[in-house]
Amino acid sequence: MILHLKKSTPVDLINWLKEEAYARILEFDSYTQAVTTKAFKEIPEFLSSFVIENWTFETDIQLASLDYTEKREVSIGQDKIGGLTKNIHLIAGPCSVESEEQIFQVAHKLVELGIKSLRAGSFKPRTSPYSYMGMGKEGLELLSKVRKETGLNIVSEVRDATNVDLVLEHADVVQIGTKSMYDHGILNACGNSDKTILIKRGFGTTLQEFVQAAEFVLCAGNENVILCERGIRTFESKTRFTLDLCGVAYLKHHCNLPIIVDPSHALGYRYGIIDLAKASTAMGIDGLLVESHPNPSAALSDSAQQINFKTLEILKSEIKNLSLALNLNLT
Ligand code: PEP
Numbered sequence: 001m002i003l004h005l006k007k008s009t010p011v012d013l014i015n016w017l018k019e020e021a022y023a024r025i026l027e028f029d030s031y032t033q034a035v036t037t038k039a040f041k042e043i044p045e046f047l048s049s050f051v052i053e054n055w056t057f058e059t060d061i062q063l064a065s066l067d068y069t070e071k072r073e074v075s076i077g078q079d080k081i082g083g084l085t086k087n088i089h090l091i092a093g094p095c096s097v098e099s100e101e102q103i104f105q106v107a108h109k110l111v112e113l114g115i116k117s118l119r120a121g122s123f124k125p126r127t128s129p130y131s132y133m134g135m136g137k138e139g140l141e142l143l144s145k146v147r148k149e150t151g152l153n154i155v156s157e158v159r160d161a162t163n164v165d166l167v168l169e170h171a172d173v174v175q176i177g178t179k180s181m182y183d184h185g186i187l188n189a190c191g192n193s194d195k196t197i198l199i200k201r202g203f204g205t206t207l208q209e210f211v212q213a214a215e216f217v218l219c220a221g222n223e224n225v226i227l228c229e230r231g232i233r234t235f236e237s238k239t240r241f242t243l244d245l246c247g248v249a250y251l252k253h254h255c256n257l258p259i260i261v262d263p264s265h266a267l268g269y270r271y272g273i274i275d276l277a278k279a280s281t282a283m284g285i286d287g288l289l290v291e292s293h294p295n296p297s298a299a300l301s302d303s304a305q306q307i308n309f310k311t312l313e314i315l316k317s318e319i320k321n322l323s324l325a326l327n328l329n330l331t
């Protein structure tokens with residue numbers, strides 16, 4: 001249950017909620033918000049005179065539920081997505097920041113194409129200990145330099161709780177990847193920040209678990225959360241993962257958080273990225289995250305799925321046309 005309580009609610013009643021109903025408490029100007037376990041369904045007599053408004057839920061999708069509040073607006077740098085904006089925001093860039101030359105080549109191309117957000121990981125959570133792990137702090141410093149010189153928004157991922165503070169310091173949007181979205185150290189640190197947090201769906205994660213990861217950030221006080229569908233593992237092996245557009249439809253219908261689709265990690269091959277980006281755009285999503293590299297076949301990570309600059313240019317122009325037809329605003 002979500003309760004909006006009067007600011008005059010006695011501390012011992014708040015403590016009772018924390019202890020008996022596992023409530024997470026946040027203070028707002030005109031009310032105290034308590035979010036309890038879903039099992040808490042009846043407001044006890046001694047609390048009722050302090051309740052301004054309350055919402056019950058069948059599951060622990062609560063703060064992220066459209067039954068609680070209308071679609072939330074979230075910032076990506078100076079741009080906004082979600083809410084009433086009708087914006088679809090394109091984020092592009094290499095899987096990893098590899099060198100100063102490489103990242104500035106990408107940044108200058110994005111500026112030329114009118115793309116405002118650069119993605120690049122510097123702390124890469126890999127599935128093999130012998131794979132490229134990213135440039136770490138040095139790469140984040142390069143990304144900060146890119147922002148300073150080009151004004152691009154920086155989207156970069158966190159690998160584990162030991163680097164979350166660094167990523168929070170350097171990125172405009174902190175990406176929590178498919179393998180990191182259960183990490184409480186990361187979720188708590190992101191919840192205690194006011195930076196925009198982009199949570200990617202774990203590839204073996206149900207929609208319920210996915211949105212609950214977002215609930216950890218929301219109930220810690222950070223309302224700037226974006227969900228990213230990036231493909232789930234199925235029996236199919238011809239493609240790297242399976243893009244779950246049914247899941248996107250579910251999220252659109254039930255959740256108040258902006259939704260971004262990442263076709264690159266879903267397909268795993270560059271040949272169909274434009275098609276998937278168009279299919280996702282047609283669903284009325286809030287953004288796209290696409291991997292692009294100056295020389296994809298030489299990329300140090302996710303080489304097979306990154307598109308070159310020419311393909312990125314085509315993708316941008318096709319998404320632009322489609323968004324016009326759909327009355328959406330490509331930013
Ligand atoms: C990435 O965006 O480069 C990445 C590693 O994504 P995911 O966590 O979805 O695999």
Ligand code: MN
Nearest residue numbers: 095291301302
């Ligand atoms: Mn990648």
